[in-house]
Amino acid sequence: MKLAGFLLLLAGGGLVLAAVALLASALPRTGFVLAGVGVEALGVVLVARSHLPAQGDRG
Amino acid sequence: MTSLPVPAFSETLTVLCLVLILLVPLAGAGLSLINTGLGRSRSAAHSMMASLMVIATAAVVYFVCGFSWQGFVGRPAHFLAIGHAGWNWLAAEPFFMRGLQFDGSPASLAVLLQLFSVGLAGLIPLGAGADRWRLGASCASTALLAGWTYPLFAHWVWGGGWLAQLGTSYGLGSGFVDVGGSSTIQGVGGLTALSIAWIVGPRRGKYPANGMPAAIPAHNAVFVLFGCLLGLVGWLGLNSAGALLFAGVGVERVVLTAVNTVLAAASAGLTAAIITRLRFGKPDASLTANGWIGGLVASSAGCAFIKPAAAIIVGIVAGALVIFAIEWLEFELKVDDPGGAISVHALGGVWGIFAVGLFARLPRGSAGQLLAQIVGIATLIGFVLPTTYGLNWLLNRFFPQRVAVDGEGQGMDLHELGADAYPEFVTHTEEFIQR
Numbered sequence A: 001m002k003l004a005g006f007l008l009l010l011a012g013g014g015l016v017l018a019a020v021a022l023l024a025s026a027l028p029r030t031g032f033v034l035a036g037v038g039v040e041a042l043g044v045v046l047v048a049r050s051h052l053p054a055q056g057d058r059g
Numbered sequence B: 001m002t003s004l005p006v007p008a009f010s011e012t013l014t015v016l017c018l019v020l021i022l023l024v025p026l027a028g029a030g031l032s033l034i035n036t037g038l039g040r041s042r043s044a045a046h047s048m049m050a051s052l053m054v055i056a057t058a059a060v061v062y063f064v065c066g067f068s069w070q071g072f073v074g075r076p077a078h079f080l081a082i083g084h085a086g087w088n089w090l091a092a093e094p095f096f097m098r099g100l101q102f103d104g105s106p107a108s109l110a111v112l113l114q115l116f117s118v119g120l121a122g123l124i125p126l127g128a129g130a131d132r133w134r135l136g137a138s139c140a141s142t143a144l145l146a147g148w149t150y151p152l153f154a155h156w157v158w159g160g161g162w163l164a165q166l167g168t169s170y171g172l173g174s175g176f177v178d179v180g181g182s183s184t185i186q187g188v189g190g191l192t193a194l195s196i197a198w199i200v201g202p203r204r205g206k207y208p209a210n211g212m213p214a215a216i217p218a219h220n221a222v223f224v225l226f227g228c229l230l231g232l233v234g235w236l237g238l239n240s241a242g243a244l245l246f247a248g249v250g251v252e253r254v255v256l257t258a259v260n261t262v263l264a265a266a267s268a269g270l271t272a273a274i275i276t277r278l279r280f281g282k283p284d285a286s287l288t289a290n291g292w293i294g295g296l297v298a299s300s301a302g303c304a305f306i307k308p309a310a311a312i313i314v315g316i317v318a319g320a321l322v323i324f325a326i327e328w329l330e331f332e333l334k335v336d337d338p339g340g341a342i343s344v345h346a347l348g349g350v351w352g353i354f355a356v357g358l359f360a361r362l363p364r365g366s367a368g369q370l371l372a373q374i375v376g377i378a379t380l381i382g383f384v385l386p387t388t389y390g391l392n393w394l395l396n397r398f399f400p401q402r403v404a405v406d407g408e409g410q411g412m413d414l415h416e417l418g419a420d421a422y423p424e425f426v427t428h429t430e431e432f433i434q435r
Helices: A002-022 A026-050 B011-021 B025-038 B041-070 B106-128 B135-158 B166-170 B182-200 B221-246 B252-280 B285-302 B308-331 B341-359 B369-398 B405-410 B412-417
Strands: B077-082 B085-091
Touching (some): A002 B166, A002 B369, B011 B106, B011 B221, B025 B041, B025 B106, B025 B221, B041 B085, B041 B106, B041 B135, B106 B135, B106 B221, B106 B341, B166 B369, B182 B369, B221 B285, B285 B341, B308 B341
């Protein structure tokens, strides 16, 4: 789950960069940038869930 | 914001900028006191020692290779051709700052500011790793931060890199704007703090098998609150010097920058105090301090370009955001962050960057500015977080970052330094925690 989360983070970042570099008109560019941010948000959720400590913590 | 060379400063402006830069170490002193005060008494000396060593490591590593990746506007850089534009992604300076004249030029002043700023970024994760992050590991992690992560992102923002050029290359407002380091210093430091908190895990006893997370109170509220006052002075220097060096504003804007910095901190501190008073019956000193610093963090990005009324809104939102984020991280995500570093610096920084898109009046116009700021935030989360986490994860494989179990029980002071911070005092009975 952690690896998938980080891959989503990178994919979302890549989507944002691609939108900026390849799309000229404002509306599609904004849409794809926001989509990239959404993918990153999913990645953060996965990474955060993968780091939830087990019951009773490590101590 | 621009890749054009910064014009030479007049003698007066050089002196003013130098004085402002020399205030910045006070921000580091403030953060060190806050991190120490919010930790346990049995780790207090270790926390201050770690702060000193982190600042030292950051300065030396930045001198060796950090500046060579970061560079400065108008100096040599590597470009990638993507689409119709060249993407300036990395500086091409020699190691050891060779070729740089320390003559009072804007580039040399920026280097001095960066020596302090990179140390400030390195101090932030200490708050998240308090009471369990080994001294050697924190220095090694700082070397990675100062040697790669920080300079790379700072080049994109402050070194004429591709984020700064979003305006000229793609018509996104004035490009990504961050005057005083809400992203470069606070965002990068805050996301590294999150990585460290995840990698080292919570303190022993923080999350018992049944029930609520244990409250581990700050050991010295006076340190924490005095740290806030020092932080204010340091941030005044940081934001004002950043405005002169990285935003290219004239000296007349320094006053507005300082006013906005004070107002953002003040409104954030008041908001935090009021919220905690309403929720808990009495204002909470630790959370109010975190709110205050959150306001300073959020003020940095747009302090030279927003109106004072907007600075107050930035501060109010930052103060509230920090309070609720600390609780959310602790209770929902189970991230043990004794210093509140993630909420204050990562989330406060992100809010500050976003607020530029909402409130800033920029010389090149504001059309597309919000999108430029969102691209900057996406870059932080999409590339800086995986980079800093990956580097620290690798480090942890070869050089474990968390102290041994007996060391945590004994206290970091005795275990790693061989002496307590307060040897003549009897410490609290097991710091309220069953072991």
